[in-house]
Amino acid sequence: MAEVPSETNVREKPVEQIDTVVIRFAGDSGDGMQLTGTQFTNESAVAGNDIATLPDYPAEIRAPAGTLAGVSGFQVNFSQGRVFTPGDRPDVLVVMNPAALSVNIADLRDGGILVADSDAFTLANIRKAGMDGDPLADASLNKRVRVYSVPLTRMTTDSISDMGLPNKTMVRCKNFFALGLCSWMFNRPIEQTLTWIESKFAKSPALVEANTRVFKAGWNFGETTEVFVHTYEVKPADIEPGTYTNMTGNRALALGLMAAASKAGKSMFFGSYPITPASDILHELAAHKNFDVTTFQGEDEIAAVCSAIGASFGGALGVTASSGPGIALKGEALGLAVITELPLVVVNVQRGGPSTGLPTKTEQADLMQAFFGRNGESPLAIVAPATPVECFDMAFEAVHVALKYMVPVMILSDGYLANGAQPWKIPDYDELPDISVRYWKGDLGFHPYLRNEDTLSRPWVIPGTPGFEHRIGGLEKDYDSGDISYDPANHERMTRVRAEKIERVSEDLNPLCVEGSELGELLMVGWGSTYGALAQATEELNAEGLATGHLQLRWLNPLPVEELKRIFARYKTIVVPELNMGQLVRILRERLLVDAIPVSRVQGQPFKVGELKARVKAIVEEGR
Amino acid sequence: MSGEQAKLNRKDFVSDQDVRWCPGCGDYAILAQVQRVMPELNIPRENIVFVSGIGCSSRFPYYMNTYGFHSIHGRATAVASGLKLARPDLSVWVVTGDGDGLSIGGNHLIHLLRRNLDINVLLFNNEIYGLTKGQYSPTSRMGQITKSSPLGVADHPFDTVSLALGADATFVARTVDTETRHLQAMLTRAVEHKGTSFIEILQNCPIFNDGCFEEVSGKGSRIENQLVLEHGQPLLFGPEDARMGVALGKDMSPQVVSMDSTPAEQVLLHDETNEALGFFLSRLERPEFPVPLGVIRAMDRPIYEKEVMAQAERALSEMGKPDFNKLFCGGDTWTVE
Numbered sequence: 012m013a014e015v016p017s018e019t020n021v022r023e024k025p026v027e028q029i030d031t032v033v034i035r036f037a038g039d040s041g042d043g044m045q046l047t048g049t050q051f052t053n054e055s056a057v058a059g060n061d062i063a064t065l066p067d068y069p070a071e072i073r074a075p076a077g078t079l080a081g082v083s084g085f086q087v088n089f090s091q092g093r094v095f096t097p098g099d100r101p102d103v104l105v106v107m108n109p110a111a112l113s114v115n116i117a118d119l120r121d122g123g124i125l126v127a128d129s130d131a132f133t134l135a136n137i138r139k140a141g142m143d144g145d146p147l148a149d150a151s152l153n154k155r156v157r158v159y160s161v162p163l164t165r166m167t168t169d170s171i172s173d174m175g176l177p178n179k180t181m182v183r184c185k186n187f188f189a190l191g192l193c194s195w196m197f198n199r200p201i202e203q204t205l206t207w208i209e210s211k212f213a214k215s216p217a218l219v220e221a222n223t224r225v226f227k228a229g230w231n232f233g234e235t236t237e238v239f240v241h242t243y244e245v246k247p248a249d250i251e252p253g254t255y256t257n258m259t260g261n262r263a264l265a266l267g268l269m270a271a272a273s274k275a276g277k278s279m280f281f282g283s284y285p286i287t288p289a290s291d292i293l294h295e296l297a298a299h300k301n302f303d304v305t306t307f308q309g310e311d312e313i314a315a316v317c318s319a320i321g322a323s324f325g326g327a328l329g330v331t332a333s334s335g336p337g338i339a340l341k342g343e344a345l346g347l348a349v350i351t352e353l354p355l356v357v358v359n360v361q362r363g364g365p366s367t368g369l370p371t372k373t374e375q376a377d378l379m380q381a382f383f384g385r386n387g388e389s390p391l392a393i394v395a396p397a398t399p400v401e402c403f404d405m406a407f408e409a410v411h412v413a414l415k416y417m418v419p420v421m422i423l424s425d426g427y428l429a430n431g432a433q434p435w436k437i438p439d440y441d442e443l444p445d446i447s448v449r450y451w452k453g454d455l456g457f458h459p460y461l462r463n464e465d466t467l468s469r470p471w472v473i474p475g476t477p478g479f480e481h482r483i484g485g486l487e488k489d490y491d492s493g494d495i496s497y498d499p500a501n502h503e504r505m506t507r508v509r510a511e512k513i514e515r516v517s518e519d520l521n522p523l524c525v526e527g528s529e530l531g532e533l534l535m536v537g538w539g540s541t542y543g544a545l546a547q548a549t550e551e552l553n554a555e556g557l558a559t560g561h562l563q564l565r566w567l568n569p570l571p572v573e574e575l576k577r578i579f580a581r582y583k584t585i586v587v588p589e590l591n592m593g594q595l596v597r598i599l600r601e602r603l604l605v606d607a608i609p610v611s612r613v614q615g616q617p618f619k620v621g622e623l624k625a626r627v628k629a630i631v632e633e634g635r
Numbered sequence: 636m637s638g639e640q641a642k643l644n645r646k647d648f649v650s651d652q653d654v655r656w657c658p659g660c661g662d663y664a665i666l667a668q669v670q671r672v673m674p675e676l677n678i679p680r681e682n683i684v685f686v687s688g689i690g691c692s693s694r695f696p697y698y699m700n701t702y703g704f705h706s707i708h709g710r711a712t713a714v715a716s717g718l719k720l721a722r723p724d725l726s727v728w729v730v731t732g733d734g735d736g737l738s739i740g741g742n743h744l745i746h747l748l749r750r751n752l753d754i755n756v757l758l759f760n761n762e763i764y765g766l767t768k769g770q771y772s773p774t775s776r777m778g779q780i781t782k783s784s785p786l787g788v789a790d791h792p793f794d795t796v797s798l799a800l801g802a803d804a805t806f807v808a809r810t811v812d813t814e815t816r817h818l819q820a821m822l823t824r825a826v827e828h829k830g831t832s833f834i835e836i837l838q839n840c841p842i843f844n845d846g847c848f849e850e851v852s853g854k855g856s857r858i859e860n861q862l863v864l865e866h867g868q869p870l871l872f873g874p875e876d877a878r879m880g881v882a883l884g885k886d887m888s889p890q891v892v893s894m895d896s897t898p899a900e901q902v903l904l905h906d907e908t909n910e911a912l913g914f915f916l917s918r919l920e921r922p923e924f925p926v927p928l929g930v931i932r933a934m935d936r937p938i939y940e941k942e943v944m945a946q947a948e949r950a951l952s953e954m955g956k957p958d959f960n961k962l963f964c965g966g967d968t969w970t971v972e
Contacts, residue, residue, distance in 0.1 A: 266963065269959075280721050299954075300949075301950040301955065303947075313743075314713040320714055321714035321719075325722035326722065474682065
């Protein structure tokens with residue numbers, strides 16, 4: 012077997028320089044495509060590219076093999092420029108079977124590269140994917156894209172046939188052949204992958220050897236065969252100096268919560284119930300019990316949030332996380348946190364709804380739920396990170412707000428942020444700000460609803476504090492004594508105070524930042540994970556001559572109404588693209604009396620930049 | 636102020652709130668016994684927390700001059716679990732009822748019992764929804780006429796003790812609101828037990844279900860119907876001149892025998908650690924059998940919060956003190972110059 016050249020070796024084949032590449036790996040859910048994509052992403056990050064990823068997998072863990080329902084995909088965009096999105100259409104599509112081809116081929120751009128495991132294109136598999144005849148031999152396909160039929164399974168088993176492994180085990184290594192081939196094709200540094208294989212399969216030396224050999228075989232296949240005439244290179248991006256790591260939104264949230272709790276000197280209590288796509292937050296936190304983090308897997312979503320409220324009552328930082336259906340179940344308890352004015356952080360990693368909906372797909376349709384999804388007047392502070400790495404910063408801010416104002420804060424993430432990865436410039440923990448927690452220092456005249464004049468927060472006096480024994484609860488309390496009160500005027504006063512507390516959070520928030528044109532034809536207003544698509548579209552629209560501004564809101568409650576009015580006045584048309592049927596746009600129309608126009612998409616997928624631009628341009632045209 | 640100073644008395648546990656249960660409600664008696672027992676426990680008042688859900692019984696925390704949390708319907712056990720996990724140093728009490736604890740909160744209750752946190756649960760069972768004015772509860776008897784069952788309750792009731800035993804509770808007891816000494820004894824035993832202590836307190840609702848436990852609390856009938864359990868003692872009940880015992884029949888079914896005609900060794904001995912016997916006792920049905928009162932089960936099992944704390948300590952010793960910078964760099968990293 013030929014030696015794999017190291018990065019410094021002179022390559023045998025010519026290298027073509029390109030700016031940016033979008034590659035999608037697709038196969039059966041058992042084919043290891045998520046792993047292949049993730050590892051390719053890591054190689055690209057190490058190569059210094061800017062990256063964005065989009066994992067796309069079915070809700071079924073193992074749908075019947077070879078079926079359309081079982082297709083799992085992972086897309087990564089890597090570039091020497093700035094990357095905002097995982098890309099609309101892949102330049103390269105790697106498919107492990109006919110079903111993966113059938114599901115994904117329409118997305119592959121004209122002139123793109125298709126790499127297919129020809130061994131998987133058996134008559135039975137082709138029929139299972141609902142096709143007649145071998146699609147790889149299809150003339151129109153071969154005219155549209157460059158097709159590389161590679162006997163990937165056979166070459167995988169050939170390269171390790173002497174190891175005495177069962178055939179099934181050998182075949183399962185084939186994703187490493189694909190990874191090796193693509194690593195060769197795009198000149199990726201491979202040392203990191205080799206090290207990773209060693210640690211990932213540390214328990215089985217045979218698997219380390221098998222996967223390493225298959226990976227190298229894939230590399231060598233590219234290098235030595237006549238099939239591929241040249242490789243591609245994407246130069247490192249111009250990225251701010253620093254140490255980086257690849258970060259998903261869920262992991263960033265977990266780390267941000269932990270760091271903030273620590274900076275506040277608080278134990279963190281995380282009550283949770285397994286739900287896609289939020290469970291990874293629980294997994295991450297459960298792995299760091301040496302950081303004064305208690306994780307509690309409750310019997311249901313209600314137990315999860317109630318235990319967090321109980322922990323906050325006891326003086327810990329209570330946190331709970333779920334996705335839309337789970338947040339619906341938590342609704343009543345969130346009202347309890349509102350009326351007892353306890354600090355609580357609630358993470359909603361949104362997914363397609365209603366009901367079970369699209370568990371593994373992304374959507375932003377829980378904004379109204381965050382604002383109004385509880386009985387009574389029960390405002391929460393609401394914040395939405397715009398990128399996976401921003402999940403760290405927003406989690407940190409959310410903890411700060413919850414502790415300072417004694418309010419529940421909801422963080423609206425979504426499936427796309429949760430599983431999407433991005434290079435994270437690793438912060439220095441020591442340089443993160445401290446979060447101060449105010450405790451009751453007075454003595455005489457204590458009652459549990461005495462308010463701080465600035466924040467209107469009530470004092471957090473925790474059990475164990477002698478002399479201040481008190482009772483709180485879900486019944487309305489008297490403003491002046493903290494006792495149960497059914498007084499009509501008192502209820503209105505307390506209702507207004509709870510709302511005013513949220514408004515006062517504004518004082519801690521950063522001013523809004525408009526990207527793109529500071530004034531002009533069009534302002535796109537977004538929130539949450541649509542940031543990348545909107546930013547990319549804004550760049551392109553401005554380049555095309557349409558003066559476009561882009562405002563991505565982080566804090567949604569409180570909403571800086573006056574500041575928004577000033578910004579909106581600078582543009583002719585206000586468009587609000589959202590992955591829902593128009594939720595933020597309703598809030599903006601109601602709060603600002605502005606004729607903002609919705610652009611909706613509810614397909615369980617992020618915006619495609621091309622489509623978004625076309626729809627926005629049509630709106631601008633119509634307005635002219 | 637601190638409980639470490641002068642010994643507290645009952646009044647120290649009386650809050651400044653007016654008690655607003657209906658006149659004659661069994662809850663008054665329970666509140667009085669709890670306030671009476673509290674000073675004997677030698678727990679500083681500030682370290683005691685009463686948590687409740689919704690219902691008549693759930694007003695309880697407002698009347699205790701301790702820390703208190705009146706939460707939402709059915710969820711007191713979940714709130715208390717989080718509190719105890721965050722603050723294992725506190726003495727945490729849950730006050731609930733048959734609707735709050737067994738209906739809307741049934742799920743949280745069984746999981747608390749299964750996990751075995753060191754929390755004391757007092758379930759006031761009056762076999763009716765009182766606060767919502769008289770609908771049947773999961774312990775109402777079949778055929779019972781209530782506002783929501785004008786033709787009689789059609790669903791089979793839970794036996795509270797059987798349910799708790801089935802959920803693998805480590806301490807299960809039953810007492811009666813009017814049996815002040817027995818109630819106090821059960822409260823003391825519950826505090827002594829390490830793990831979740833569950834006490835069913837049979838409680839009269841004079842408004843919507845008056846006399847529901849007359850057979851065990853009534854002057855004329857209580858002697859005949861109370862099977863007062865004592866660990867290691869025979870299962871005997873009834874007046875002195877007509878003592879009865881509970882024995883095991885040949886078909887393994889329970890039998891009531893007259894002590895006049897039965898050798899003493901045929902009567903079963905109570906054993907709080909015998910799980911099968913606990914179930915056997917909980918299935919004794921009225922009116923054929925007496926109502927067992929006392930500690931039905933008391934056994935040791937690992938305590939959840941202690942296990943959690945041990946894990947945290949293990950994590951500290953294996954992974955070391957928190958080092959965020961190390962954690963942040965935990966994955967693959969690369970440096971841009």
